[in-house]
Amino acid sequence: KAGVTQTPRYLIKTRGQQVTLSCSPISGHRSVSWYQQTPGQGLQFLFEYFSETQRNKGNFPGRFSGRQFSNSRSEMNVSTLELGDSALYLCASSLVVDISYNEQFFGPGTRLTVL
Amino acid sequence: AQSVTQLDSQVPVFEEAPVELRCNYSSSVSVYLFWYVQYPNQGLQLLLKYLSGSTLVKGINGFEAEFNKSQTSFHLRKPSVHISDTAEYFCAVSAYTGGFKTIFGAGTRLFVKA
Numbered sequence: 001k002a003g004v005t006q007t008p009r010y011l012i013k014t015r016g017q018q019v020t021l022s023c024s025p026i027s028g029h030r031s032v033s034w035y036q037q038t039p040g041q042g043l044q045f046l047f048e049y050f051s052e053t054q055r056n057k058g059n060f061p062g063r064f065s066g067r068q069f070s071n072s073r074s075e076m077n078v079s080t081l082e083l084g085d086s087a088l089y090l091c092a093s094s095l096v097v098d099i100s101y102n103e104q105f106f107g108p109g110t111r112l113t114v115l
Numbered sequence: 116a117q118s119v120t121q122l123d124s125q126v127p128v129f130e131e132a133p134v135e136l137r138c139n140y141s142s143s144v145s146v147y148l149f150w151y152v153q154y155p156n157q158g159l160q161l162l163l164k165y166l167s168g169s170t171l172v173k174g175i176n177g178f179e180a181e182f183n184k185s186q187t188s189f190h191l192r193k194p195s196v197h198i199s200d201t202a203e204y205f206c207a208v209s210a211y212t213g214g215f216k217t218i219f220g221a222g223t224r225l226f227v228k229a
Contacts, residue, residue: 004158031215043205043219055214090158094215104209104217106151106158 002026004093004107012113018079021110025072025093032074033104034066037088046089049074050096078112086114117142117208121220129228130198136191136223138206146208148189149217150180153203162204165189176200201227 005024013019025032034046045058049068066076072093078085088111092104122137140146147166151159163174170182180191189206203224209217 033215033217035217035219042221043207045216045218048214048216050214056212056216058216092159102215103161103164106160108156108158 004091004105006089006091006107006110008110009108010111010113012115013081014115015081015083017081018077019081019112020075020077021089021091021112023074023076023091023093023107025074025091026095026105029093029095029105030072031094031096031102032068032072033092033094034074034076035090035092036060037090037109038084038086043090046076081114083114085112087112117144117146117210117216117218119206119208119218119220121204121206121223123223124221125224125226127226127228128196131195133194134192134196134200134225136204136206136225138189138191138220140187140189140206140208142208142210144210144212146210148180148182149207149209150174150178150189150191151205151207151219152176153205153222155202159205162191196225196227198227198229200225 007022031050033048037043047057052068063079068074088109090109091107094102094104120139128134149164150162165182173179203222206220
C-alpha cells in the first residue's frame with residue numbers, strides 16, 4: 001500500500017505570493033491533518049479534515065486554509081506569504097472508524113521557503 | 116487543552132549505553148500518547164503509542180515507554196543505543212474533541228557517539 005504523498009517536495013516563493021500544497025492520503029484513509037514544522041516553534045497543528053469537513057483547527061491566522069476533496073485528497077493554501085511561513089509542512093492521514101484513536105501516518109513533507 | 120513538555124532539548128550518549136528521553140504532558144481530557152522519530156529531511160515515523168491497557172509499551176527499534184498517569188509522564192527508553200538512533204524524537208498527545216488534535220513536544224535531539 002502506498003504511503004502518504006505530498007507535492008511538491010520543495011517550493012520557493014516570495015513574500016506576498018500565495019501557495020497551494022497537496023496531500024494524498026493512504027488509500028482508504030478519511031482523515032487528513034496538517035502540521036507546520038519550524039526550528040523555532042517546532043511542530044504545530046494546523047487543521048484536520050474528515051469527509052471534506054474541517055473538524056479541528058490550530059491557532060493560525062486566516063491566511064492558512066485548507067480543503068478536502070471527496071477522494072480524501074487534501075490541499076492547504078497560504079495566502080499573502082510572509083518570511084515566517086518558511087517551514088516544513090507535514091501532512092498525516094489516518095483511517096477513522098470511530099472516535100477511538102486511529103494512528104496517523106505522515107508524509108515526507110513540503111519544504112516551503114519564502115524569500 | 117493539551118500541552119507537552121520534553122525536558123531535554125539534546126541528549127548526547129555513547130553507543131551501547133542506555134538512554135531515557137523524558138516527556139510530561141497535561142490535559143483536561145483523556146489522551147492518547149505517542150513517540151515519533153524524525154530523521155533528517157524526512158517525515159515522522161511512529162515509534163510507539165499508548166492508547167489504553169498496559170502502561171509499559173514496546174515499540175520498534177527496541178524502544179519502550181512507560182505511561183505514568185499520576186506523574187503525567189511518558190518517558191521513552193532504550194537499553195542500548197546505536198549510531199543509527201541519532202535523530203530527533205517527538206513526544207505527542209492526541210485527544211478527540213469533535214475531531215482529532217495532536218500536540219507535539221519541542222523535540223529531543225538524540226546524538227549517539229561512537
